[in-house]
Amino acid sequence: MGPVRDLIVAAIYDQARQIADQVVRRRGAEHDIDWKIDGIVTSKVFGYPLMLGLLGFIFWLTISGANYPSQLLSNLLFGFQDRLTAVCQWLNVPAWLHGVLVLGLYRGLAWVVSVMLPPMAIFFPLFTFLEDLGYLPRVAFNLDRLFKRAGAHGKQVLTMCMGFGCNAAGVTACRIIESPRERLIAVLTNNFVPCNGRFPLLITMSMVMLGAWAGHANSISAALCVAGAVVLGVLVTLFVSWFLSQTLLKGVPSTFTLELPAYRWPKIGTLLIRSVLDRTLFVLFRAVVVAAPAGALIWILANVHIGESSIIGHLGGRLQGFGHLLGLDGYIILAFLLGLPANELVIPILIMSYLSEGVMLELDSLEALRSLLVANGWTWLTALNMILFSLLHFPCGTTLLTIRKETQSTKWTLLAALLPTGVAIVVCFLVAQVVRLFGLV
Amino acid sequence: MKGLAVDARGVFAKLNPAHSDGVIALAGNPNTGKSTVFNGLTGLNQHTGNWPGKTVVLAKGNYRYKSKLITLVDLPGTYSLLANSADEQVARDFICFGKPDATVVVVDATCLERNLNLALQVMEMTPKVILCVNLIDEAKRKKIEIDCPKLAELLGVPVVPTAAREKVGLDKLKEAIHQMVFAHQQTRPRPVRYNQEIEAAVAKIQPELEPYLRGKIDARWVALRLLDGDTTIITEIKKYLRVENVEKAPREQGELKVVKCYK
Amino acid sequence: MGDPEMTLACLPIGHRAQVVKVGAEGLTRNRLLDLGLVPSTVVEAVRKSPAGDPVAYKIRGAIIALRSEESRLVTVRPLA
Structure with missing residues (x-):
C-alpha cells in the first residue's frame, strides 16, 4: 500500500478537523483533571506502589469484609443441614441416600455458597469499579515495559485482569490481541492469574498458614499473603511468556498502541446490579451446578469401602508418595485432580476425604478446619505449597474447553494444561526440598 | 460475565x-x-x-x-x-x-x-x-x-x-x-473530497465498476479501496456478489459470513 | 521553519511537534495512520510510563501510548 493510503487517510482526518473546528467550542482548560490523575497513577514514584497498594487494599477489603457474612451464611446453611437430617429420619430415608443427598450434595453446596459468595460479592464490585473508572489501561501502560521484555503484548495485562474474575473469560478476552503469537502467549499464561474460584482457597490457606504457624492471622497479613501470591503469579506469567517467546513462539513484538481513555466515574447503582447479576451470580451459579453433583460423587467415593479403606482412601494412598515429594499429600493431589471441573471444589473435596477417614468434626470455623488439617499431618509447608500449587497448576475444565475453542488446537490446549502443571510441580518440589533440607518444618 | x-x-x-x-x-x-x-x-x-x-x-x-x-x-x-x-x-x-x-x-x-x-x-x-x-x-x-x-x-x-x-x-x-x-428519510452525506489525482482516478474507475456492483455496493467507495491497494475487499466483493446471484438473501448471507469469522 | 526534524521517540515530554512523515511499512504504518498520525498532525508527548517506555501522546484529542519501536518510525518537526 503506497502513498495513496496516506493521502486518503489524511484527507479524511483533514475533513474531520475542519468540521470539528466549526461545531466544537471549548472553554475548558488545556489540562483537565484526568491529566493530573495520570500524573500520579503513572508516575515513577507512585505508579508501581499505587498498583500494589490498590491490589492489597482490595484483598484486605474482601477478606475482612467477607469474614462475618461467611460465618453467618455458614451457620445458617449448616444449621439447615440438621433440619434436613431430621426430616430424613422422620421420613425413614435410608442412610446411604441421606449420605449422598445431605452429607454429599447439600454439604458441598453449602460450603461453596458460604465460602464463595461473600468474597465475590465484595471483590467483583470493587474490581468492576476500577474497570469502569478506566484504571486498567493505566495498569497496562505501567507494566508494558515488562511485557515487552518478555516478548509479550502490553494488552496481555488487560486479559489478565479479566482472569481475576474467571480464567475462561480471560482467555476469551485474549482476542483483543491482534498478533496470533502474542495472543497464544496470553492464552497459555492466563491461568497464572488466580481466578475467583481459587481466591477462597488462597484466603483460607493464608489464614491457616499464618495463624497456626506464624502465630498471627488477621485480615491484613492474609491480604498481604494473597497479594504476594498474585504478584508471584504475575512474575511467573512474565517468566513463562519470556520462555515461550524464546522457544515455541519466537517472533518480533507486534505493533502496540493503547488508548488511555478519559476517567469516568462509574454509576454505582448500575455497577452494583451488573457486577452482582452478571458476574457474582453467574460464577456462583456455575460453581453450584458443578459443586452439587460433585459433592454427591465425592461422598460416594469417600464412603464406598473396598476392603479396609474407602475409594478415596485407596486413591489418596496411591498418590501419597508423589504428594509428599511436593510438600503436599496424596489427598491434596487427588482433590486437585477431582477439582478439575471447577477450582472451587478443591477444598470441599479435601475436607470430605479427610473426614471419610473417620475424624468427624463440625466444620463451622477456621479453627476447626485448622485442627482437622493438623490432625492430618499438615505443617505450614503444606499450606504454602497448597497456595503455590493452586496458583500455578492446570486450568479448570471450563477454561481448557475455552482454550480449545479459541485456539482450535488440541496441541495448544494440551500445552495449556501441561505447562502450568509442570511449573507447579517444579516450584512445589523445590520449595519442599529446600524447606526440608534446612529443617524448617 | x-x-x-x-x-x-x-x-x-x-x-x-x-x-x-x-x-x-x-x-x-x-x-x-x-x-x-x-x-x-x-x-x-x-x-x-x-x-x-x-x-x-x-x-x-x-x-x-x-x-x-x-x-x-x-x-x-x-x-x-x-x-x-x-x-x-x-x-x-x-x-x-x-x-x-x-x-x-x-x-x-x-x-x-x-x-x-x-x-x-x-x-x-x-x-x-x-x-x-x-x-x-x-x-x-x-x-x-x-x-x-x-x-x-x-x-x-x-x-x-x-x-x-x-x-x-x-x-x-x-x-x-x-x-x-x-419513513425513508433521505440523507445527503457530504463526501470527503480527495486531491485531484485521486479524484481523477476515481472518476475513471467508478463508471467501470458500476455494472458489476449493480448498485449493491457504493462504487466510489470500492474505487477508493482499489486505489489504496486493499486486496481483502476485492475477494470479499467477489464472494458476496456470487452468493447474491444464487440466493436472494443478501442480509442473511452477509450476517452468516460475519458470524463465520468468529467460528 | 528551519527547525531540525527528529523522530517522535526523541520528542521531550511536554513538547509538541508536527508530523512530517510516517516511515513504517505495512500493517504498522496503517495502524499509525489510523490513529491520526498523518502529515501535519500536531502531537504532544504527554507522559512516560514509570519504566520510561511506552510514552503517552496526545493525538487528535485522545491519549495514545506508543512503544519506542513505533514512535521511532514517525518523523516530526518540533513546534515552539
Whole structure:
C-alpha cells in the first residue's frame, strides 16, 4: 500500500478537523483533571506502589469484609443441614441416600455458597469499579515495559485482569490481541492469574498458614499473603511468556498502541446490579451446578469401602508418595485432580476425604478446619505449597474447553494444561526440598 | 460475565428473528460508550468495561419502538474501517455486505475530531447513517459545547446528542432510527473530497465498476479501496456478489459470513 | 521553519511537534495512520510510563501510548 493510503487517510482526518473546528467550542482548560490523575497513577514514584497498594487494599477489603457474612451464611446453611437430617429420619430415608443427598450434595453446596459468595460479592464490585473508572489501561501502560521484555503484548495485562474474575473469560478476552503469537502467549499464561474460584482457597490457606504457624492471622497479613501470591503469579506469567517467546513462539513484538481513555466515574447503582447479576451470580451459579453433583460423587467415593479403606482412601494412598515429594499429600493431589471441573471444589473435596477417614468434626470455623488439617499431618509447608500449587497448576475444565475453542488446537490446549502443571510441580518440589533440607518444618 | 455474554449471543444468533422489521448496525471508536448505548436501547445486559477493544464478538439485541421490532448489532469498536485488523474487517464487512437498514455511528462528544474520522468512513459506504453524539454530559463538564444542528448540516446526516449512561436522548435516537428505516428519510452525506489525482482516478474507475456492483455496493467507495491497494475487499466483493446471484438473501448471507469469522 | 526534524521517540515530554512523515511499512504504518498520525498532525508527548517506555501522546484529542519501536518510525518537526 503506497502513498495513496496516506493521502486518503489524511484527507479524511483533514475533513474531520475542519468540521470539528466549526461545531466544537471549548472553554475548558488545556489540562483537565484526568491529566493530573495520570500524573500520579503513572508516575515513577507512585505508579508501581499505587498498583500494589490498590491490589492489597482490595484483598484486605474482601477478606475482612467477607469474614462475618461467611460465618453467618455458614451457620445458617449448616444449621439447615440438621433440619434436613431430621426430616430424613422422620421420613425413614435410608442412610446411604441421606449420605449422598445431605452429607454429599447439600454439604458441598453449602460450603461453596458460604465460602464463595461473600468474597465475590465484595471483590467483583470493587474490581468492576476500577474497570469502569478506566484504571486498567493505566495498569497496562505501567507494566508494558515488562511485557515487552518478555516478548509479550502490553494488552496481555488487560486479559489478565479479566482472569481475576474467571480464567475462561480471560482467555476469551485474549482476542483483543491482534498478533496470533502474542495472543497464544496470553492464552497459555492466563491461568497464572488466580481466578475467583481459587481466591477462597488462597484466603483460607493464608489464614491457616499464618495463624497456626506464624502465630498471627488477621485480615491484613492474609491480604498481604494473597497479594504476594498474585504478584508471584504475575512474575511467573512474565517468566513463562519470556520462555515461550524464546522457544515455541519466537517472533518480533507486534505493533502496540493503547488508548488511555478519559476517567469516568462509574454509576454505582448500575455497577452494583451488573457486577452482582452478571458476574457474582453467574460464577456462583456455575460453581453450584458443578459443586452439587460433585459433592454427591465425592461422598460416594469417600464412603464406598473396598476392603479396609474407602475409594478415596485407596486413591489418596496411591498418590501419597508423589504428594509428599511436593510438600503436599496424596489427598491434596487427588482433590486437585477431582477439582478439575471447577477450582472451587478443591477444598470441599479435601475436607470430605479427610473426614471419610473417620475424624468427624463440625466444620463451622477456621479453627476447626485448622485442627482437622493438623490432625492430618499438615505443617505450614503444606499450606504454602497448597497456595503455590493452586496458583500455578492446570486450568479448570471450563477454561481448557475455552482454550480449545479459541485456539482450535488440541496441541495448544494440551500445552495449556501441561505447562502450568509442570511449573507447579517444579516450584512445589523445590520449595519442599529446600524447606526440608534446612529443617524448617 | 463474558462467558454468559457469549452464551447469550449464541442464543440470540439462533433466535434472531428473520421477521425483524429492521437491522441497525452500531459502529464507533472504542471508549465512546457504544456498548452503553447498545444496552440502553436493548436492555440486554452486556458488560461495558472502560478499556479499548472490549467488544470482541458481535452482540445482538432487540427492541420494539412504535410496534416495530428492531435488531441492533453491536460492531467491534474500531478507529477505522480500512480493515487493518480482524475487528475492523468484521465491522466493515457487516456495514458493506450485511446491508443494515441504518448504521448508527456513536461518537465521543469530548473528542469529536478523532471520532468523525470513522463517521466519515462509514458515510462513504452508505448514506443511511445516523450520528449519535454520546457523552454530552461529560463534554458539558469539560466545558465543551457542540453545535449539533450545524454538525448535521455539515455532514448531511441526522445527528442525535445523547448521554446514554443517564438515558438522555435515547428516545430521540430511536425516533431518528424509526424515521430513517420506516419513513425513508433521505440523507445527503457530504463526501470527503480527495486531491485531484485521486479524484481523477476515481472518476475513471467508478463508471467501470458500476455494472458489476449493480448498485449493491457504493462504487466510489470500492474505487477508493482499489486505489489504496486493499486486496481483502476485492475477494470479499467477489464472494458476496456470487452468493447474491444464487440466493436472494443478501442480509442473511452477509450476517452468516460475519458470524463465520468468529467460528 | 528551519527547525531540525527528529523522530517522535526523541520528542521531550511536554513538547509538541508536527508530523512530517510516517516511515513504517505495512500493517504498522496503517495502524499509525489510523490513529491520526498523518502529515501535519500536531502531537504532544504527554507522559512516560514509570519504566520510561511506552510514552503517552496526545493525538487528535485522545491519549495514545506508543512503544519506542513505533514512535521511532514517525518523523516530526518540533513546534515552539
